[in-house]
Amino acid sequence: MVTIYHNPRCKKSRETLTILEEKNEDIEIIKYLDTPPNEKELLKLIELLGIKPLELIRKNETIWKENYKGKNLSDDQVIKAMVAHPKLMERPIVVKNNKAVIGRPPENVTSIL
Template identity: 65%
Template sequence: MTTLYHNPRCSKSRQALQLLEAEGETIEIIKYLETPPSHQELKQVIELLGINPMALIRTNEAEWKENYKGKKLTDEALIEAMVKHPKLIERPIAIRGTDAVIGRPPEKVLEIL
């Protein structure tokens, strides 16, 4: 089973979902804008991705530019920013077991199958 952190309004996220469905994969969809991950959940996702928190932030979002741009933030503060403003989380994120990828481009989600 693959867990997909999904934003239905995002074309890349929709494409990733379609690719997983075409492979016959069982998918748990987490609409993270409606049900934001907790600090601990997001920390775990970042660890599975093998990246630092800054690499998961969408820096072109208004929330980032208005509240955080130009500030020196710790990893914990960056995670809190994403918990508070889930729109800042890069999408889609696909997780299968201990493997995780950011679906940019969407075809990257197939790497964890």
């Protein structure tokens, strides 16, 4: 089973989903803007990705620029920002067998299949 944290309006997310479908993967699609991860789930994703919370932030989003940019935020504060504003999360995130990647570029997903 592969899980994709997906935004259907995002081209990279759609391209990543297409790769998963072409590989005949059993896919669980989580539209994370409709069903955002809670703090615990987000911490697990960050751990699987092997990154710092700030590396999962889409820094060009207006929400980030207007509310958080330039502030010295703790990891916990960054996670709380993503929980409050899931649009800040980089996308798509694909998880399989306790491994995760960000599908940017979409071909990154093949590294965990």
